[in-house]
Amino acid sequence: NAGVTQTPKFQVLKTGQSMTLQCAQDMNHEYMSWYRQDPGMGLRLIHYSVGAGITDQGEVPNGYNVSRSTTEDFPLRLLSAAPSQTSVYFCASRAAGGGRDTQYFGPGTRLTVL
Amino acid sequence: GESVGLHLPTLSVQEGDNSIINCAYSNSASDYFIWYKQESGKGPQFIIDIRSNMDKRQGQRVTVLLNKTVKHLSLQIAATQPGDSAVYFCAEIPNYGQNFVFGPGTRLSVLP
Numbered sequence: 185n186a187g188v189t190q191t192p193k194f195q196v197l198k199t200g201q202s203m204t205l206q207c208a209q210d211m212n213h214e215y216m217s218w219y220r221q222d223p224g225m226g227l228r229l230i231h232y233s234v235g236a237g238i239t240d241q242g243e244v245p246n247g248y249n250v251s252r253s254t255t256e257d258f259p260l261r262l263l264s265a266a267p268s269q270t271s272v273y274f275c276a277s278r279a280a281g282g283g284r285d286t287q288y289f290g291p292g293t294r295l296t297v298l
Numbered sequence: 299g300e301s302v303g304l305h306l307p308t309l310s311v312q313e314g315d316n317s318i319i320n321c322a323y324s325n326s327a328s329d330y331f332i333w334y335k336q337e338s339g340k341g342p343q344f345i346i347d348i349r350s351n352m353d354k355r356q357g358q359r360v361t362v363l364l365n366k367t368v369k370h371l372s373l374q375i376a377a378t379q380p381g382d383s384a385v386y387f388c389a390e391i392p393n394y395g396q397n398f399v400f401g402p403g404t405r406l407s408v409l410p
Binding site: 232274276 | 340341343344389397400402403
């Protein structure tokens with residue numbers, strides 16, 4: 185198993201540009217989520233999905249869209265990048281064992297918005 | 299490059315000593331807690347978990363203690379090794395939800 189994979193590893197955008205961060209998992213996990221990590225603030229939940237076709241907002245959803253057309257993939261879209269979105273983004277997945285199972289993280293995408 | 303840590307509390311310990319990393323959680327309704335380790339440039343990695351009906355759980359070289367009275371969680375690492383150098387996060391899940399809430403993290407630095 186590859187676990188949770190993310191692409192790209194690094195990305196530089198100009199303000200106003202759009203892009204999609206890719207996330208895929210091969211563990212047949214129902215639950216997937218996106219976090220951003222900023223210095224001194226830990227991980228903050230952006231969006232999450234409890235299964236294909238179902239998404240919901242987390243703590244900091246503004247400026248981001250997600251979709252979940254398959255169990256494996258959970259892309260994160262930035263429609264119009266802003267410098268405040270400079271961060272490291274982590275995708276995670278876990279089995280839907282009543283919310284008590286281990287969450288597996290991808291290696292992260294470091295995004296810089298100029 | 300560092301993904302976090304410019305403003306993190308730091309714990310420095312000598313190699314071979316025991317480390318204790320503390321975490322104050324926010325929600326008295328949380329009933330599941332996890333400690334994660336994050337090495338530079340990598341995603342968080344599960345270390346150990348504990349449910350609210352327990353006050354102590356041991357793994358290999360690690361022990362998690364839970365004090366629900368004061369909403370405090372600690373991670374003890376025995377015989378700290380250079381490979382333990384990382385940022386450590388605690389996470390909690392309220393019993394009514396599915397989402398993890400992460401603490402800000404503590405950087406552990408192991409001195410030779």
